[in-house]
Amino acid sequence: MAVSGYNAEVENFRDKEYPMLQGVTYLDHGGTTLYATSLMEQFTRDMTSNLFGNPHADSPSSQRSTTRVDNVRVRILKYFHADPEHFDVVFVANATAAIKLVMEAFRDHGEDRTSRIDTRGFWYGYHRDSHTSLVGVREVARAGHVCFSSDEQVDEWLSSPSLGGDDYASRSPSTPGLFAYPAQSNLDGRRLPLDWCRRLRQSESARHRNTYSLLDAAALVSTAPLDLSKSAVAPDFTAMSFYKIFGFPDLGALIVRKESAHVLLKRKYFGGGTVDMVISSREAWHARKSDSVHDQLEDGTLPIHSIIALQAAFDVHERLYGTPERVSRHTAFLARELYRGLSSLHHSDGEKVCEIYTDPSGLSQDATSQGPVIALNVRNCRGGWVGNSEVEKLAAVRNIHLRTGRICNAGGIAHSLGLSSSDMRRNFLAGQRCGDDNDIISGRPTGVIRLSLGSMSTHKDVSTVVEFFRDFYAERVPTVPEAPTVRVNEAESVMEVESLTIYPIKSCGGWKIPHGTPWEIKEEGLAWDREWCLVHKGTGKALSQKQYPRMAHLCPSIDLKQNLLRVRMRSASMDQPGRPPDLLVPLSEVLRPNTFEDQADHLKCQQTRVCGDAIIAQAYTDPEIGDFFTRLLNVPCTLARFPAGGCGPNTRHSKYPNQRRNKASESPILLSNESPILTISRPSLDCLNEQIRANGGKAAQPEVFRANIVLAASGDKTLAEGRAKAYEEDQWNYMRIGREHFQVRHYFSNRLTAEG
């Protein structure tokens, strides 16, 4: 069998070292990896048994801090096989801060007021696969910038001997250049050639003169070694974040090749600790420190406690995993397994379930060209895309943590998904924003699903996530071939409404409307459904259950007789003495739009955001209401109400932002992520649950899908002919309940196209 890494060892210590992983499948190590119990314990012991002072003094406690910081610098360099004679470590907050520090220094070039020639800042070249934090540097590159859209373009640029009329470097010889790229793409895990730094340094071409390399190693070092032992060919500047290697501390570093440090020292700003003498009077003069690179670049007091924690992080990581080479072999092995599992999933017609963007040829080799990251999208059995937010929600039901979206990597996304810049601009105009739920526009995905592995990942994690995609997305029942013409329910099926549920407060528990109660249907859905939301007092944003799972225990109900919204906390024992009394809010308090001044004191109009969309909601300022939710959820928040419909695009249908936006722009291309009335069928749910149980999972309840209407097969024997079967609703175009007709749009279905 192939080298399987240290799986058995991790299985042995994982419960103890990573208790937070029990029952969880965590596949977002590209976001951050996790800290070990031993690391936290060693750090706490160290902190409580030693006195650490501010390093800028001579007291014993200050000296102790200084010594520790010096030692940790050496430890970092050793980890990357970097000789302290040739390299220095500058502590920063994170990889982005490291990149900004380099940017700041380059930006200040040519700003010398004593010089009369304008050497115009610097020139910047960056690779398409760059993280947003690298891309942003271009905005201050006054001598021009270039995005290399392929490795071949970089190769060509590096090997071309002349300046000959290109647009790469038409800059004056004294203007510095900066070439930046990620050592590993944070999107799909592809590892880029480290050799580019050597070629740049050794190039004799005029276009490479005075040009430096900035390597963004943040994603790479999370699961791979980085060898800086040959200083002559190493990157000039290397940026990284330590939480991506160890999970803790939240700290970053810029590793600087001393021979190139002089370019950084052009920076204008000086902060506390970086100067030997400052005169602050009319005569503005200062003398910079000259002893070490880091002394001149670290502004203010160092994050000493984080640096001290870093020592524990190195110790524990080494004890648990040995070398980064071992981590690399282990995670590469798991990534191959993951790829094999996902690529083996097929629909019954033989089509693949997962469209995988990660290049398998990289996975099959040693880990030099590919990290343990799989980026993909999911297709349903008809070849249509499944929305990423749906995948994310269903994954959360199984406690699988993954990342979806554009992953801070615009160039990589465009390349993987084949989106042109005009596609991306159009998506932006259609309302797409970072972190929203608009995951399919014009029938194409706008982001990916990223599964990233880390040092403590195991076989079990891999098999759990493969199982998840199989259970929810691989078609097993043979499919009925699609009829050539659109069917308008030609064979009617008959079902019964099993229950009607509304969710008066967005993201809180549902309330089943008692049987036999007539209920009003409005244009924006069932009456009182998602009429309220909870908003964060600081940010004004609507709270979601994803962030505050306790919201599920808040049970609102509507009492039309007493004209009240009643909110009850569901607790383990209902009459527990500590259970707070129910909150009662009158239903009749509705603000008239644009007359805010006249309103009672306890309601206030406030701009808030739902699903990334700005809407107007009216927050209740009554402290009793705010305190009720704040205490129960442990976050400063209050209740807010959506104003009654009919007062403009900002409020009407504001509960369904995509639908509203769709109407406003008259654009038929958007998939509505929220349906006004969400309907689920019992036979389909039962079928899904059978599959889940067959795989040892826990059955899902209709509430998980936040359904309003649950339909059940008709109990009427005489209608046996028309009795509904699982997934039959996929064929429906409309449904009729009583005398009302409803148009059917398909949302939570693994069988319909996204445009459905």
Ligand SMILES: *Cc1c(COP(=O)(O)O)cnc(C)c1O
């Ligand atoms: C995570 C990451 C960053 C940003 O790191 P921060 O800690 O957020 O500054 C930059 N580049 C790559 C490749 C990354 O993976």
